[in-house]
Amino acid sequence: MSSIAPALPAPSQNSFRATLAKAGAIYKRDRRIATSYDMAFIIQWLQIVVQVLGFFYMSKLVPPHGRFPGFPYWLINLGFSRFQMTALQSFQTAIRGDQMLGTLECVLVTPTSLATVVMSPGLWGFTLTAVQVLLYIVLGMILGVDFSHTNFLTLFVFVVLTIACMSPLGVMAASTIMTFKQNAPTQFVAGSAAQLLGGVLFPVALLPVPLQVVSWLLPITHSLNGVRAAIMKGASLADPTVGADAIWLVCATAVLMPLSLFIFSRAVNRARRDGTLGHY
C-alpha cells in the first residue's frame, strides 16, 4: 500500500448534469450486468424470432376481417406491448436486485436523489426494448408487413407516452418491494390484463360492453390504439381518435407520475424508519 496523494480537485457539476451522469452510470451498470449473462441475453432475441414466426403461421388460420387485420395486428401489439412489460419490470427488478445483492444501502448512502435511483434503471430496459421492437419490425417486413404508411411523429409520441404512463406503475411495484420485500404480482396482473382486456391478442371491440369500459381504463389500450393507428393508417395526432388516446395518456401520466414518486418516497421513508432498507 502507498500513501494517498493530495486530493485531486473535484470537477464542478451543476445538478442537472450531475443527475444525468448518475443516470448514465446506472444505465452502464445495468447494461454491463445484463450482457454478462450472455446466454440469457442471446436467448431473449431468439424468443422474439420464435414468437413472431409462431404468430405469423397462426395468422394463416385466422384470415383478416373487418375488426381484425391479421398478422400485422399481432406483430405491432406484441412488439409495442413490451414497453409496458419493461416499465412494470425494470424498476422493481432493479430494487429487488439491489436488496438481494446488499447494494441498496450503499447506493442510498450516496448523494443521489430517490427519483434518480428508482427511475434510472428504466434507461437500459427501454433502450433494449426499443431495439427489440426494431427486430419485430424487421421480421415483420421480411414476412410482408407493410410499414410504408407509418406516421413516425405519432408513433414516437405514443412510445414516449407509453413509457411515461406505464413507468409510474412500475415505480409503485418497486414501492411494494421496498415495503414487503416480495415481488409484486404486477407482471402477472398487467400481462394478463393487457392480453385479455388491452387488445393485445384480439380487438377490444369483441369484448362485452362492461369489459370494454374496464379496457378503456387501461393505459395499454390507448397506447396500442395510437401505435396501431400510426403504423397501419399513418394517422396524425390531429386525428380525433388518436388525439383522444394521446390526451388520455398525458392525463394519466400527469396523475400517476407524481403519485408513484410520492408512494416510493413514503415506502423508502418507512423502510428507513423501520430499519429495513437492507432487508430482503
Next chain:
Amino acid sequence: MIVVDNLRKSFPISYGIIPNIKYRGRIPRREILHGISFTVKRGELFGLLGPNGAGKTTLLKLLCTLTTPDAGTITVDGIDATKHPIAVKRRIGLCSSEERSFYFRLTARENLEFFGSLAGLSGDYLRKRIEHVAEVVDLTDTLETKFSGFSSGMRQRLTMARAMLSDAPILYLDEPTRAVDPVHAEQIRRLIREELVDRQGKTVILATNLLDEAWALCDRLAIMRRGTIAALGPPKELDASYARLLRYQITVDKSDEALLQRVRAVPGVTTVATVDVPGGVNVEVEIEPTNERSVTELMRAVSDNGVTVRSFTFDEPRPMEVFTDITQAGDGDE
C-alpha cells in the same frame, strides 16, 4: 464536527403483512438506542465499541442517514442529517462490514466507477481516484477482476477503497479490517491513523470489535452497552477510570519470604507472585488503583530490603478487562 444529541431509535418487533394485520398497522417497537449524546471533533479518530446488540450498527446507520431517529438530532458540520440527508451524504464515506455490497458480475473497477459516479465524480478525476484508492488498498492488480472472484479480505479492502473514493472529509468505518489478513490489516490501521486522520485531517468514526485495534488507534472511545454509551473518553482515561487492578513487574536479583511479606503489606496490593528468571526473580504485583501512595510504598518495600532492583515496569491495563468491566457493570443487579 459531528454532534449527536439525545438520539433515540426503536424498531418494530416483527415485520411483514401478517404482523401488520395482527397489530392493525401498529406493530409494537423495541427501543434500541436510549438517548445517546456525543460529539466528534473535526480530525478526530473516534472509536465505537460494544458487545453484539449494543446498538453500534444502528448508530452508524443513523449517522449515514440510512435510518431515521425517533427523537434527537444528528448534525454534521452544522447540517441536520434528518432534514438534509443529501447534503450530509456529500460529506461522508462509508466502509460497511457487509461483504455483499458490490455487484458480483462487475469488475472491481466497474464497481468503483459506478459508486464513484453516484458520489458525483466523473471523467479523469474519477479514473485517477480509482487508481489512487486501489493502490492504497493494494488492489491495483485486481481492478479488472470480477467482484465474484474476490476473497473475503479483498472484498473488505475494496469496501475501504470505495469509502475513500470521493475523498469525503468524514469516514464511517464499520470493522474495516474484518476478514483481512494480518499484513493488510496492519496497513489499513496505519492508513487510517497516519494518513487519513493525522495527515489529511479527516474525521473518522471506527466501529470495531477488535479492542487492541481501537485502543491503539483511536483518540477517544465510546463504549456502548444496551443502547447507551456506558463510557466515553481517551483510552488512557478509560484505563485509569475503569481498570480494576494495576500491574507491576519488578525484577530483583533475589527474593525471600520477608520481601514478599513487605510487598503484601503495601496498601492496596491484592496479589503477589514470583517467577524465576535468568539471574533473578520477577515479582508480579497487582494493586487496586484507589490508593495514590501504593506505588511509592511498593517501591520502598522492594528497595528497603537490600535487594538490587533490575527493572520496575508497569503493565498497561488490558483493554479486554476495561471493556468487560464497562459492558458488564451492573449486570448482577438485573
